[in-house]
Amino acid sequence: MSKAPSSLGKWSVRLVLLVALVGGGAYAVSYLTRPVAQVVAASRGKAVRSVPGTVEVKAEFDVILKSEVGGRVKTSELIIGKPVYKNDVLVVIDSGDIELEIERIRNELTAAKKRVEVGSTLRAGELNERDTLDNLERQTKAGAYPAAEFEKARRNYQQTVQKRELDEVNLKLALENWENSLRAKEREMAKMTIIAPTDGVVTAVLARVGDLIGSNAPIANLISVGRTIEAKLSEDNFAAIKMGQRASVRFLTFGNDQYPATISKVLPSADVTTQRYSVYLDVALPEGRVVMPGLTGEVSIIISERANAVIIPRRALVGDYVYVVAGGQVELRKVEKGYDSLNYLEIVSGLDAGDAVIVEKQDRYRSGERVRTEVLEN
Numbered sequence: 001m002s003k004a005p006s007s008l009g010k011w012s013v014r015l016v017l018l019v020a021l022v023g024g025g026a027y028a029v030s031y032l033t034r035p036v037a038q039v040v041a042a043s044r045g046k047a048v049r050s051v052p053g054t055v056e057v058k059a060e061f062d063v064i065l066k067s068e069v070g071g072r073v074k075t076s077e078l079i080i081g082k083p084v085y086k087n088d089v090l091v092v093i094d095s096g097d098i099e100l101e102i103e104r105i106r107n108e109l110t111a112a113k114k115r116v117e118v119g120s121t122l123r124a125g126e127l128n129e130r131d132t133l134d135n136l137e138r139q140t141k142a143g144a145y146p147a148a149e150f151e152k153a154r155r156n157y158q159q160t161v162q163k164r165e166l167d168e169v170n171l172k173l174a175l176e177n178w179e180n181s182l183r184a185k186e187r188e189m190a191k192m193t194i195i196a197p198t199d200g201v202v203t204a205v206l207a208r209v210g211d212l213i214g215s216n217a218p219i220a221n222l223i224s225v226g227r228t229i230e231a232k233l234s235e236d237n238f239a240a241i242k243m244g245q246r247a248s249v250r251f252l253t254f255g256n257d258q259y260p261a262t263i264s265k266v267l268p269s270a271d272v273t274t275q276r277y278s279v280y281l282d283v284a285l286p287e288g289r290v291v292m293p294g295l296t297g298e299v300s301i302i303i304s305e306r307a308n309a310v311i312i313p314r315r316a317l318v319g320d321y322v323y324v325v326a327g328g329q330v331e332l333r334k335v336e337k338g339y340d341s342l343n344y345l346e347i348v349s350g351l352d353a354g355d356a357v358i359v360e361k362q363d364r365y366r367s368g369e370r371v372r373t374e375v376l377e378n
Contacts, residue, residue: 035364037371039325039356040313047309047346049339050300051237055249055281057295060226063200067093067207068191070215078205078220084196091207091219093192098185105182112175120167122160129157200224227291229261229281231299238277240303241266248342249283251297258343260284263301300342309338309346316357317345323358323365324351325373330358332367 071093078090136153139145204221207213229249233241247261265280281299285291316322317337324331338346351357356373358365365371 034328034370034372036374037323037325037330037358037365038360038376039373040316040359040376042310042312042347042351042353042355042357044308044353045311047306047311047339048300048302048341048344049304049306050247050302050341051233051240052342053231053233053237053279053299053301055229055231055251055297055299057251057291057293058228058230059293060224060228061198062203062224063197063222064218065090065194065197065220065222066216066218067091067194067213068215069093069188070213070217071095071192073207073209073211073213073219076205076207076209078202078208080202080205082202083225084200084202084222086196086198088196089193090196091194093194093213095189095192098189098192102182102185102189105178105185109175109178109182112171112178116168116171116175120164120171122164122167126157126160126164129153129160133157194219196222198222198224199226223293227293229283229291231279231281231301232271232274232276233279233301234276235270237301238270241277241279241301245301245303247281247299247301249281249297249299250342251291251295253295253297254289259286261299298342302341304339306339306346310348310351310353311344311346312351312357313359314340314343314345316359316362318362322347322351323362323367325356325358325371328370328372330365330367330369330371 073091074094075092076090077084077088084090133150133153136145136150140147140150200222202220203223205219206221207217207219213219231247241263243263243266245263247263249259249261250256251259261281261283263279264282267278267280270277279301283291312322317335320337321332321334324333333350335350336348338348340346356375359376
């Protein structure tokens with residue numbers, strides 16, 4: 001009679017254990033089947049008010065290299081992609097004809113110098129007339145020669161002097177003209193050696209050895225090695241911009257990497273087509289990172305800052321709401337925004353530091369839904 005209660009007790013313990021095991025398993029299954037929400041904890045830090053813009057990398061300049069004189073390309077150092085440096089000889093045009101012309105002008109110049117040194121051929125006649133006039137003057141004073149004829153001879157002598165002087169002026173003028181012609185031809189010959197106007201890289205070659213080119217013909221394109229980074233801002237955001245303000249730049253090519261920058265130039269007028277204003281940035285790029293012309297991205301220019309603020313990633317915000325996970329349950333909570341920057345947002349009310357906010361795929365969750373959480377770095 002004493003064994004029945006003992007047997008009943010054992011079955012009761014087994015039943016409790018079974019119920020607990022089934023319940024635990026059901027809870028585990030329920031928990032494991034909950035969706036996983038990726039969350040970030042709201043934190044205290046520096047809130048930043050910034051204005052957004054777009055950025056584009058541009059070459060400082062793009063040069064179309066031209067020849068000022070025509071001729072046949074004799075030598076060329078132009079290769080696409082080749083770096084060139086200021087005053088490097090890039091192209092030489094055949095100067096054979098110019099050299100012959102220069103030689104001829106130099107011969108003419110030597111002869112012109114001799115003619116100037118010798119003087120006018122009229123000088124001998126002038127001296128003879130001077131002697132004759134002196135003799136006639138003595139005869140006139142003695143009454144042996146008519147005064148009217150003497151006056152006529154004096155006028156003829158003055159005309160001879162003027163002709164001699166004019167002839168010598170023309171000789172000097174001819175010398176100067178040959179000197180100018182020589183300088184012009186030497187300058188033309190110098191232009192047949194085309195040098196790099198600045199440091200750069202060859203991006204296109206339009207004339208090659210043996211090509212016959214005309215004056216002012218393009219022969220190559222050069223792009224400078226220097227880069228400028230231009231930011232475009234809307235009229236509403238431009239009003240608060242000043243020289244020296246700090247900014248953060250992200251280039252689409254480099255993913256989410258952020259680079260500190262400073263405003264170096266501010267253009268006071270808007271683009272007539274887009275009505276957007278331009279500012280230029282000095283961007284601190286890490287060693288080895290090169291930005292090429294044409295790269296685009298985003299900029300966030302810092303206008304003001306506030307310390308010890310509650311901040312969350314911007315991607316956590318859905319309109320005026322955030323999804324908060326508390327006690328494993330989703331809660332849709334309205335918040336009041338403060339300072340806004342490229343990646344982070346200040347929350348003035350509606351959140352406390354430490355609250356976990358969902359930052360990915362918020363459209364998958366509903367208020368009251370139970371979830372598991374995966375905590376991400378802020």
